Amino acid sequence: MKYTMALVLDQAEIAPDIFSLTLRVSFAGQARPGQFISLYSGDGARLLPRPISICQIDEGRSALRLVYRIAGRGTREFSALKSGDEIRVLGPLGNGFPVDDYADRRVLLIGGGIGVPPMLSCADALREPVFAVGYRSRELAYLLPEITAYPEVLIATEDGSLGTRGNVLDAIRASGPKADAVFACGPAPMLRAVKAWAEEAEIPCFISLEERMACGVGACLGCVTKTTGVDGHSHVKNARICKDGPVFAAEEVDLS
Amino acid sequence: MMNTSNPDLTTTLASVTFKNPVMTASGTFGSGMEYCDFFDLSRLGAVVTKGVADVPWPGNPTPRVCETPSGMLNAIGLQNPGIDVFCERDLPFLRQYDTKIIVNVCGHSEEEYLRVVDRLADEAIDMMEINISCPNVKEGGIAFGTDPAAVERITRAVKAHARQPVIMKLSPNVTDIKVMARAAEAGGADAISLINTLTGMKIDIERARFALANRTGGLSGPAIHPVAVRMVYEAAHSVSIPVIGMGGIVTAEDAIEMLMAGASAVSVGTASFHNPMAAAEIADGIGAFLARKGYGSVSEIIGIV
Incomplete structure (x- = not known):
């Protein structure tokens, strides 16, 4: 640091x-x-x-x-x-995704909106990444050259101008990809849906959260997320996204 | 003859001598763990810890922070792990450093403040700072800090229990800071610190809603510095106990203004979010200023105007 x-x-x-x-x-x-x-x-x-x-x-x-x-x-x-x-x-x-634990495994990388970029750094560190990315439209579908260089890519757009019409979960449900783990980053409604989907499919799921931050190093307690268990720093149920995250095991965080 | 190339940076408050007048403002620095990789905490006069209560507090919903012109609003709501974890984890960490330890104490009621004060009685800490000025909690905090009778009462109660010197941290959200400063002194405070944040509000016009979940928050940062200097000046000239000045200090020059206004020490807060080394650099900068101007010691400039 x-x-x-x-x-x-x-x-x-x-x-x-x-x-x-x-x-x-x-x-x-x-x-x-x-x-x-x-x-x-x-x-x-x-x-x-x-x-x-x-x-x-x-x-x-x-x-x-x-x-x-x-x-x-x-x-x-x-x-x-x-x-x-x-x-x-x-x-x-922050902590980052557990790429070392899944380096040789098949990992579904789900990115929505401005949550797509970190998925590319994960793909570079994994042997078998499967992309599932969602955008508003073809015009706003950025990073496509880099992502489509990988063999397995699912794309959704809200207006249907590229890939599956709908959100990234619609694209995932349509093709039912198999995976040993899910890494996801995107807007809160997407993360809630991803968490529920992975729970049902019984696949380990890791999600990256964002929040308004001040210090960025874990001192000010500005950027917390609700957690299901007692957090290690404040011993309440509020973990620091900047320091304890931004990546959490999906079951550790309360997204409700 | 005084050696002005190596000025004396020490300052003394309530018989506690600090190696330099720069402290960290409570709530901006945790207990120092998050900043110890950036600089040696022994370069600070003191670390003033994040407010600690008798039991863990969860704090407010998010968003808790937002930026404003030359400042920021926060409504953290005093999330803290409670005094037991604090004493077991944070105090041993801080004792590794050659700096003074000032523990900021918060509570919803007089009884809660006193439980923390009692728990600290046998701990090796140098001073305690009683937070009667947090604008972001509904009970305690600012509710005590805006009523002079309550300020005097809580000060007297804390003093009756405290083994260490007591600093009362005052709110700027009052009509006359001099009245509050005198109330703390009348209650027996060993020192006062000011200013805590100014209550503010920001509205996100794109979403037509409050920027902070708490609706209001405390304004800090350089935007409030002239207000803080004025209030420190007024407070320092209405009591005989020492004053710790804070509010928008970003540079050594800002800190020197505060000392010249009458503060015996200063706290650096929001600046640490802009530069993690800010507090240490300000301590160095005060020394450089004193040397350049030919002052032999910090005490020569305290209250010089």
Whole structure:
């Protein structure tokens, strides 16, 4: 975990308001799939770092690729960064997906909306990944070249312009893929549905959560999720997403 | 002759001497575990811990935080593991460092505060800070901190039980901070600290709802610094006990303003979210400022204006 400057290697808008940013940063080699980094605004009036998940890890170039959507002024500022610019970052943060436990197994990687990027870093660390990704429309279906390079991919779009019409669970139910585990990241309704589906199919399921964060390191207790058991830090039923997560075994968290 | 190239950074409050006047503001630094990888906690005058109650508190629903111009709102609701886990886990951790330990105490009622104070009686801690100013819990907290009679009563009750010097942490959400400062002094407080956060509200206009689940939250960060400096100045000039100043300190210059306004020490809070090393860097920066200006010690600038 380092608080340091990162060098922008490249940035491009890969879909409307969705940007791919590659940073050279000293801690890239320590990053794990499913972890995130905090990016700091150059404007001191925007105090809080923006947590962004890691999309791809390039240890050789000591680089991390981040894919993010413009959600406000902070991310809009980041979208203007050009090759050669510097930005202050903190990372790698959080726990990440258990890719080592399932390296040789068949893992269903479910990504919805802006939850798709971390699935790509997981796929890079697994022998048999199966993608299931959901988008609003074909126009907003980003990262497709990278994802379709893998042999097994299910795609859903809400308007039916690409793949199964509906959400990512509709695509999964339509083809009934077999898997030894599920890794998922996406909006809360999707994660609730994924959790229920995996429970019924009796497949171990790990989900990555997001929440408004302040410190990013587990000190402020701003970004908690309800848990089914007593959490290890505060001994209540509220785990810290930034530090104890963002990835949790689905049965550990109460998404109701 | 005074060696001004190596100024004396020590400051003394209620017979406790701190190696420098920089502390961490309660709730922004946990018990230091999350920041010890960034710098040696022994560089701090003190670690002021996250508020601890007699039993674990779950805190408020999320979202609990949001950014505002030059600041942030929080409504954590004092999530904490309770005094037993705190004493078994957090205090031994902090004792590894050569820094003072100030334990922030919270409660819903006088009895709950006193249970924590009693539990701390045999613990090797340097001071305790009584949180009567949290704006994000319905009972206790700010309910005590906005009524001078309640401030005096709770201060006196805590003092009757406490083995360590007591700091009363005051709320800025009052008409006249001087009245509250005098009430704490009348109750026997050894020191006061201020300001806690200013109650605020943010509305997410895209979703037409409150940004925080709690609706209101406490505003912190550089946006509140001039308010804090004014209140520290007013409080320091109305009591004879020492004042710990906080509110929006991001740089050494901000901390020096607070000292010049009359604070004997300062706390760094929200700045740690922007820079995990902020508190340590501010301590170094105060030393550099004193040396540059030819001051021999921190005490020379306390209340200089």
